[in-house]
Amino acid sequence: MFNRHILREFGDRAADTITRSEITRFIDGIARTAPVMARNTLGYLSAFYTWALPRLDQMPANPCRDAGRPPAPKARDRVLSEEEIGALWHVLDGEGKPFGPAIKLLLLTGQRRNEVFDADRREFDLAAKLWTIAGDRAKNGATHLVPLTPAALAIVQDLLKDKRSEKLLPARGNWDMSPSGFSKAMRRIREALEEKLGHPVPHWTLHDLRRTLATGLQRLGVRLEVTEAVLNHLSGSRSGIVGVYQRHNYFHEKRAALIAWERELKRLARLHRTKAGTMPRALAA
Template identity: 75%
Template sequence: MATQERSEKIGRPVRPEPTGRATGSKPGSGALTDAKIMALKPPATGQVEYPDTIVPGLRVRIGVSGAKTFVLRKRVAGKNRNITLGRYSERLTLPEARKKARQILSDVEMKADPVAALPKPQKRSATGYTVNALWPAYKQSKAELRKIGEIERVFKRHILPEFGDRAADGITRSEITRFIDDVAQRTPVMARNILAYFSAFYTWALPRLDRLPGNPCRDAGRPPKPKPRERVLSDEEIGALWHVLEAEGAPFGPAIQLLLLTGQRRNEVFEAEGAEFDLERALWTIPGERAKNGVAHLVPCAPAVVSIIESLLDHDRGDKLLPARGNWEVGPSGFSKAMARIRAALEKQVGRPVPHWTLHDLRRTTATGLQRLGIRLEVTEAVLNHLSGARSGIVGVYQRHHYFDEKRAALAAWSKEVTRLQGLHRRKSRLQKV
């Protein structure tokens, strides 16, 4: 029988791992895996550490909050040193944590002064405030902002996993620069947004931290503003995408169909609530607090949109039109994996590589399609809820409720066009199979 995998609880004797393991396992099965980490349950009290058998000293720690953190334990100069590597997340995966741990262990072995090779522990602030400790008060101070949902999403997904456990006045400009540079390699726009939100946090925190000399984000490296995107899906791609979305199912399938048919913004669709829809009048009212420009927006619904909404509404399930699977109180997550899956399926449908596209490109595709159908520019801007160009300034104030009938006609025409493109794709697919 293989040795039972064990965990180590801080300050207490070693006890068996709660998840257990079947007997007769192969040697080396005590190694950490993503499945094991995701299955870990938070302890009732304290913290629990689970060792990795592949990289000696590497452990994943879970506390009562459920947060999972990689730590490296190394004995140096007769003393155990604990090095926090970071939160288990999309940015710090298990392979990345192992790579990081191996680099530190190698540095320790190669340096003449092994203690100097280890990352120096950050000094705690006089207040002891970490970013995690300050976050609830900061969030409360911004509760009235229209974009508080986006601020919270950026903090929870990017900033808190990286810096949450750190003393707020111990984070340096260079650390933030490296972090932002790393994000910018994948998503330059998001990198700029993260830096802006983190800088606003430090502007708020500055008078609350005596030892904070200044806003470390102020002079941190800022990625250049990306060039405006011009990607518009072709007719062939639109027809094929609709076929893919029908097979995808909720929440992403119908949500992306709504994005394409209405031209509204991603958050406006994915955070929609059932109460915003009046199906008898075929009308979707996006409240001002959820609209990017703060202006309540009336979106006439074409019959295809009404059909999608009817399939999603479940008043016994909760307020969210598109809830997360297993949690009806919040919106869906897992956008990166879903988009990778949908992009791959689209390429399979068209039978060739498809240039990269994003959810926001669907909004541009809708706008371009409306123009191609002969819809006037000011009506297209009204559909998109733009207060720029023809509807900006004082003109926009008086035209806010204009063009309703024109918007309904425009979106109905675009829905018919998408249906036509979907039909063309189906006929083409049948002919190819013959």
């Protein structure tokens, strides 16, 4: 976040010369398209100034403290319907790399957007059918073991055939970077989904796929603590004093849950076969 936003804007400035109004304009600019990112960026910049303030004699106060702060966004509750999920698989088959396979992995595994799009090759153990997300990449700082179901494994195996990059999903023409162009890709995919279904579809985001998987697991009867383990949540049944004593990682339960979810995705895909009568490639096995 510092590299992408803060250093790009203020990297050549002395910290004690940046004013409250400059920070407000900076955060407002981010908030026009990414209000959550804007609030998080302000929080990180403020934390930096809290650390720096005792070390900067010329700075009387933290300039972030009274800077404008975007309002908290409303909590989202969007979950894709069964019809939308089934049709989305067909759309993603025609999308190609990187967004087609990446979004399939999001729905198959329930992991966060950045965890998928920024993944490195070395995180995947094909023999063990395992994806390891290190703590420094996970949102909560906890190393996360993600069992790979047959469909997810097939996607990863196909992506790993291209050895030009250490990234699982490199940007086109820049093998050291993760993909960009999310807004354009999502607009294209949303429009294709509406065309496939023949009616308007309520707005949805990539993070909504994570909520869709969690809801689907609950519908399939997966225990809440296993669903939380799949998502690498340290809240609820894995938080507080319970989390101190409850050290079981639910690895085998996570694999069983994700396999059950893959079976459900196959069922939904069958309901929305293409005109040729074929099943989406990632779920054909």
